[in-house]
Amino acid sequence: MTDATATDSRSGTDRAMIYFAERARWRGPEVALWIGAFALAFLFPSRALLFNEVAILALFALSLDLVLGYAGIVSLGHGAFFGLGAYAAGLLAKAGAGAAPLSDPTLGLLFAALVCAAVGYVTSFLVLRGSDLTRLMVTLGVALIFQEIANRMAWLTGGADGLQGVAPANILGMFEFDLYGRNAYLYSLTVLMVLFVFARKIVHSPFGISLRAIKGNSLRAGAIGIPVNRRLNGAYTLGAAYAGVAGALLAQTTAFVSLDVLDFHRSADVMLIVVFGGVGTLYGAVVGAAAFKAMYDVLAAATPQYWEFWLGLVLVLLVLFVRGGVMGLLGAFYARLQRVGGRP
Amino acid sequence: MTAVLATEHLVRRFGGLTATNNVTFSLPAGARHALIGPNGAGKTTFVNLLSGVLAPTSGRVFLGGRDVTTWPAHMRARAGLSRTFQINQLFAEFTPLETIGLALSEAHGEGAQFWRRVGTSRAVVDEAVSTLERLGLGDVMEERVGSLPYGKQRLLEIAIAVAPKPKVLLLDEPAAGVPEGEREQILDIVAALPAEMALVLIEHDMDLVFRFARTISVLVGGALFVEGTASEVARDPRVRQVYLGESEIDHHIEPATGKTA
Amino acid sequence: MLTILFDGLAYGMLLFVLAVGLSVTLGLMNFINLAHGAFAMAGGYVAVVMMQRYGLSLFWSLPAAFVLTAAVGALLERTLYVRLYDKTHLEQVLFTIGLTFMAMATVDYFMGASPQIVDVPKALEGNFELGIVSLNKYRIFVIAVCALLTIALQLGLSKTRFGSRLRAAVDDSRVARGLGIDVTAIFALTFAFGSGLAGFGGALGSAIFSIDPQFPLKFMIYFLIVIAVGGTSTITGPFLASILLGVADVAGKYYTPEIGGHRIEIGGFVIYTIMVLVLIFRPQGLFGRAVGK
Ligand SMILES: Nc1ncnc2c1ncn2[C@@H]1O[C@H](COP(=O)(O)OP(=O)(O)OP(=O)(O)O)[C@@H](O)[C@H]1O
Ligand SMILES: [Mg+2]
Numbered sequence: 001m002t003d004a005t006a007t008d009s010r011s012g013t014d015r016a017m018i019y020f021a022e023r024a025r026w027r028g029p030e031v032a033l034w035i036g037a038f039a040l041a042f043l044f045p046s047r048a049l050l051f052n053e054v055a056i057l058a059l060f061a062l063s064l065d066l067v068l069g070y071a072g073i074v075s076l077g078h079g080a081f082f083g084l085g086a087y088a089a090g091l092l093a094k095a096g097a098g099a100a101p102l103s104d105p106t107l108g109l110l111f112a113a114l115v116c117a118a119v120g121y122v123t124s125f126l127v128l129r130g131s132d133l134t135r136l137m138v139t140l141g142v143a144l145i146f147q148e149i150a151n152r153m154a155w156l157t158g159g160a161d162g163l164q165g166v167a168p169a170n171i172l173g174m175f176e177f178d179l180y181g182r183n184a185y186l187y188s189l190t191v192l193m194v195l196f197v198f199a200r201k202i203v204h205s206p207f208g209i210s211l212r213a214i215k216g217n218s219l220r221a222g223a224i225g226i227p228v229n230r231r232l233n234g235a236y237t238l239g240a241a242y243a244g245v246a247g248a249l250l251a252q253t254t255a256f257v258s259l260d261v262l263d264f265h266r267s268a269d270v271m272l273i274v275v276f277g278g279v280g281t282l283y284g285a286v287v288g289a290a291a292f293k294a295m296y297d298v299l300a301a302a303t304p305q306y307w308e309f310w311l312g313l314v315l316v317l318l319v320l321f322v323r324g325g326v327m328g329l330l331g332a333f334y335a336r337l338q339r340v341g342g343r344p
Numbered sequence: 345m346t347a348v349l350a351t352e353h354l355v356r357r358f359g360g361l362t363a364t365n366n367v368t369f370s371l372p373a374g375a376r377h378a379l380i381g382p383n384g385a386g387k388t389t390f391v392n393l394l395s396g397v398l399a400p401t402s403g404r405v406f407l408g409g410r411d412v413t414t415w416p417a418h419m420r421a422r423a424g425l426s427r428t429f430q431i432n433q434l435f436a437e438f439t440p441l442e443t444i445g446l447a448l449s450e451a452h453g454e455g456a457q458f459w460r461r462v463g464t465s466r467a468v469v470d471e472a473v474s475t476l477e478r479l480g481l482g483d484v485m486e487e488r489v490g491s492l493p494y495g496k497q498r499l500l501e502i503a504i505a506v507a508p509k510p511k512v513l514l515l516d517e518p519a520a521g522v523p524e525g526e527r528e529q530i531l532d533i534v535a536a537l538p539a540e541m542a543l544v545l546i547e548h549d550m551d552l553v554f555r556f557a558r559t560i561s562v563l564v565g566g567a568l569f570v571e572g573t574a575s576e577v578a579r580d581p582r583v584r585q586v587y588l589g590e591s592e593i594d595h596h597i598e599p600a601t602g603k604t605a
Numbered sequence: 606m607l608t609i610l611f612d613g614l615a616y617g618m619l620l621f622v623l624a625v626g627l628s629v630t631l632g633l634m635n636f637i638n639l640a641h642g643a644f645a646m647a648g649g650y651v652a653v654v655m656m657q658r659y660g661l662s663l664f665w666s667l668p669a670a671f672v673l674t675a676a677v678g679a680l681l682e683r684t685l686y687v688r689l690y691d692k693t694h695l696e697q698v699l700f701t702i703g704l705t706f707m708a709m710a711t712v713d714y715f716m717g718a719s720p721q722i723v724d725v726p727k728a729l730e731g732n733f734e735l736g737i738v739s740l741n742k743y744r745i746f747v748i749a750v751c752a753l754l755t756i757a758l759q760l761g762l763s764k765t766r767f768g769s770r771l772r773a774a775v776d777d778s779r780v781a782r783g784l785g786i787d788v789t790a791i792f793a794l795t796f797a798f799g800s801g802l803a804g805f806g807g808a809l810g811s812a813i814f815s816i817d818p819q820f821p822l823k824f825m826i827y828f829l830i831v832i833a834v835g836g837t838s839t840i841t842g843p844f845l846a847s848i849l850l851g852v853a854d855v856a857g858k859y860y861t862p863e864i865g866g867h868r869i870e871i872g873g874f875v876i877y878t879i880m881v882l883v884l885i886f887r888p889q890g891l892f893g894r895a896v897g898k
Contacts, residue, residue: 012473012474012476012477012482012485013466013469013470013473013474015473015486016441016463016469016472016473016485017463017466017469019441019463019486020441020445020461020462020463020464020469021461021463023463024461024462201458201459201461202458204461204462205457205458205459205460205461205462206446206449206450206454206455206456206457206458206460206462207455207456207457207458208458208462209442209445209446209449209462210446210450210455210456212435212437212438213435213438213446216435216436216437216438217433217434217435217436219397219429219433220429220433220434220435220504221418222396222397222416222417222418222421223395223397223417223418223421223426223427223429223433223505224418224421224426224446224447224450224451224504224508225418225419225421225422225447225450225451225455225508226418226450226455227416227418227419228418230456231455231456234456
């Protein structure tokens, strides 16, 4: 009896080790997706500017997915960090007058990430107090304060005219930001991929699992010793830094920052992207961003003014009819395939 | 003997209702203590105050001699206090394996690590698996918790609490809602817990209570009504009158004889 | 100074009429309706159409705006909103933002993007000289109408049977249901009435502030502030919060200190900062009980 339990236990442990490794394993489609994304730069060089926008949007959405999908914080003002990152990188590049060291793009990203992490950390304490509704209001309020600041401090931000002359130096001192945006796209995509891999690592780490636990049941999470608020502070800070890098990429690759980076629309758009792609899936951010841009291209090309209407309609339909977003549908489809074609 | 868990004049009010009324209580290491009382007596509220889910209106809570009254739930958990909930509080989207793995990694203070994949430490995984197997969850450890049958979920609720090897374990009606046939299993699990772990069991089934408990507190209207050894409480005429009812208590005068009912 | 107070009062009263419906429905169903501003915008455009296209007076437009937006509110509540009460806050937020966007684009399509402002009725033009201060007649009218409405609301809530049921439902909808109160019906009625009031406020305000398709977004934050500061359990809380906000907003636009050689309008900062501070230190609102549940 005792012996049997012991051997069972040993094989159980082996199974469990495999189980954990399997959960975090890189899968074929993932690798294909990233290779494909890089291939796009060479297959359709003329659309590189568009791809660049998608990559930036995907990173921005990824940052919200960390906050919303993993930490469960509903934010109406996530655009604040995107805008802050854009201004941080823009101002640094401007200070360096387009030459290294200050205008170095990598340094710009780092600077934006640090500024946003610091501001995100401080505001996380405000955001984490209270219910969902209070969080909505605080995040929206903070975003509006940022917008006001950027608007009123025209001497620093350029106000409504935008921040001009923020062209960064060459990437790693070697690659120029070309006119067609191919290097810009490769640059943004690389940053996206690196940060994605890092996010993926975090999601499968004890820290990431504890975030999902908090989102699932914060009462139980506290009872097993998870410092709920501290973990959420961490997640919010991380999300802010990621959003800041996305904003910085936009500033660097377009060499321009306008008040538009802080617009409410950005916060709403990115929410749509994450929900459309699938909350708490990471890849939903990438898929959602691509779908969003594609949709924008088609619908806004037809009726540029009424894009907003279609956007609203998609939001409404999404809530009423689709649960789990694209990744949810794909996951269900994949599970069906396995059941039909796979083992008994 | 020093108390591992104690309270002093603990009070908790909800508006006009006093759910915990001036409770002074202490629990020695290795206790086998039952907390009983009619519905709405304030048993769950008391556990919530002990575990930090609720803050008291007044009074103090001590854990291992330290005043933990202002400590949040997670700090008390880290200091060795575990609990189960009357209504399951589980992570529906997790598997039992992930759940226990998480509880253990938090107990080992590794919960904030973001650079390491979960489940890389063989010792921790082994501990999780053996806990699950001990509690009869070995065969479902890779299934989604939300899809498990209720009895299995109830076992997992207990597994989460015992996995970190707490010094004090508070069990709020662990067998609540479990079908008659499976209640035995839960009691066996409780009986097999390490002797040095102090246990507090809330339970309405007097049969189970008297088989388990060496000491008993009776809570009525939020206040401690009677305290003592199991046989003292069983013989106490006030308890007979107010709570237990004459007929039922007779079965339990000899706790050792067990299942008379 | 007095003029600022007076303008602020008028503005604040108007804000109250605009926001009170949202506050009550939020307290009742814990439902986050970010599209509330769209109803106010609809009311404003009802006034614009009636007055500019058909030459009707504002006095006719006000009741019409109320009735029409209330009807739209009732329709939407029964067909769409009712499906969202048990969904998560995230879904409620997405859904109502979606509705807002659709409303904005629709108005843009039919009415154009440019701001519209309606004429004040002849009888209410000009100022009322009162010794040292001169008060704008239309604003006096706005204050009077809103004051009457507030009193009527307060009486309706405290004296009528519907009012007491509503209060019971806001206090604890579960218990109210247990007592046999039809919370769903109360909610539907309240929602329609609140939307109607927002429409009414939009029409009333369309002669003070211009109205354009961006209105629902611009005012969303104001509504949220009213609720954040005022709480959702009474209507006195949102009322006081509205007045405070109105005065602060108007004052903030006048008071522009110089910082580092630049004139800076601080209105926005002050208001948003106050809101964030209130939410941090008194999450239940300055004047009320908890926001949400
Ligand atoms: N959060 C709360 N708000 C208001 N009243 C509460 C709250 N929690 C508990 N109560 C009240 O406090 C009293 C004690 O409740 P408690 O759940 O502690 O009783 P109990 O002894 O655990 O009962 P049971 O045996 O039914 O589980 C009850 O009257 C209950 O209604
Ligand atoms: Mg209980």
